[in-house]
Amino acid sequence: xxxxxxxxxxxxxxxxxxxxxxxxxxxxxxxxxxxxxxxxxxxxxxxxxxxxxxxxxxxxxxxxxxxxxxxxxxxxxxxxxxxxxxxxxxxxxxxxxxxxxxxxxxxxxxxxxxxxxxxxxxxxxxxxxxxxxxxxxxxxxxxxxxxxxxxxxxxxxxxxxxxxxxxxxxxxxxxxxxxxxxxxxxxxxxxxxxxxxxxxxxxxxxxxxxxxxxxxxxxxxxxxxxxxxxxxxxxxxxxxxxxxxxxxxxxxxxxxxxxxxxxxxxxxxxxxxxxxxxxxxxxxxxxxxxxxxxxxxxxxxxxxxxxxxxxxxxxxxxxxxxxxxx
Numbered sequence: 013x014x015x016x017x018x019x020x021x022x023x024x025x026x027x028x029x030x031x032x033x034x035x036x037x038x039x040x041x042x043x044x045x046x047x048x049x050x051x052x053x054x055x056x057x058x059x060x061x062x063x064x065x066x067x068x069x070x071x072x073x074x075x076x077x078x079x080x081x082x083x084x085x086x087x088x089x090x091x092x093x094x095x096x097x098x099x100x101x102x103x104x105x106x107x108x109x110x111x112x113x114x115x116x117x118x119x120x121x122x123x124x125x126x127x128x129x130x131x132x133x134x135x136x137x138x139x140x141x142x143x144x145x146x147x148x149x150x151x152x153x154x155x156x157x158x159x160x161x162x163x164x165x166x167x168x169x170x171x172x173x174x175x176x177x178x179x180x181x182x183x184x185x186x187x188x189x190x191x192x193x194x195x196x197x198x199x200x201x202x203x204x205x206x207x208x209x210x211x212x213x214x215x216x217x218x219x220x221x222x223x224x225x226x227x228x229x230x231x232x233x234x235x236x237x238x239x240x241x242x243x244x245x246x247x248x249x250x251x252x253x254x255x256x257x258x259x260x261x262x263x264x265x266x267x268x269x270x271x272x273x274x275x276x277x278x279x280x281x282x283x284x285x286x287x288x289x290x291x292x293x294x295x296x297x298x299x300x301x302x303x304x305x306x307x308x309x310x311x312x313x314x315x316x317x318x319x320x321x322x323x324x325x326x327x328x329x330x331x332x333x334x335x336x337x338x
Contacts, residue, residue, distance in 0.1 A: 015032060017029060018084050024085055024125065024176075026051035029052065042062050043062070081120055097151050105163065122169055128176065130157040150296050174223065176236045181212050181214060182328050184328070194257055197258060197260055206299075210242060
């Protein structure tokens with residue numbers, strides 16, 4: 013087995029690369045010259061690093077020369093304009109599928125990393141399941157759904173689609189503000205007790221690599237998440253408990269996020285730099301919940317995301333402290 017991994021320099025991609033190398037799987041990574049290769053450094057002597065991107069058909073063709081499996085993790089989560097989501101997530105995936113189809117005689121499986129955002133919100137009383145009709149509420153979610161449609165409708169080799177909810181863990185910048193607020197004695201309470209599914213990055217990486225050659229995974233879609241349902245408030249409380257600081261509760265009603273998202277979007281347009289919060293993100297923030305059912309993954313593949321929230325936050329906190337992020 014030899015795997016081509018796109019998006020290896022990113023948060024999730026770097027954990028997938030860790031898992032591939034731990035299992036001794038030969039790996040090729042496609043990396044843009046401008047990408048930060050910090051998280052790739054430990055593996056550079058053992059992996060084949062090729063310059064290129066999913067938007068460059070020639071570099072994809074070259075990268076697939078002697079590959080047997082493909083993990084497509086590259087994508088866009090932040091953008092100045094919504095068209096950028098579709099250019100990277102939708103059209104970029106189309107390029108990957110077309111490149112894989114040209115090597116259909118030698119590529120055995122494509123594992124595509126999507127997102128729960130492609131499906132839309134769901135609550136604990138009716139968690140999202142793979143057979144449910146998708147109802148994305150943001151352009152990011154619609155771009156990820158369009159990418160899934162490309163894989164399902166056009167890919168001529170066996171594929172597996174994975175839909176993780178919010179991913180957290182070491183190396184992640186998205187949840188860092190919650191930890192930083194606790195350090196400043198503030199207990200952020202965004203959105204009250206709105207229920208969330210989450211997945212620890214290493215658990216997601218394990219699911220990805222499991223799907224590379226599991227016979228039951230061919231042609232399937234799976235939610236990849238812990239069975240433990242949480243909320244942003246519960247996560248903040250767990251962080252405060254582990255940091256050991258006294259904290260002042262800081263409720264953040266959903267409605268209060270709208271002007272923040274608007275201001276961030278205006279700033280992004282003025283500076284040309286993408287930000288995490290914008291009016292598209294507000295559509296996800298105001299949703300009633302983001303809960304999925306990972307039961308199919310457990311039943312069909314025997315895989316379970318076993319890291320508890322307590323364990324995941326503990327490891328994440330230690331990494332932030334060791335790396336000077338806190």
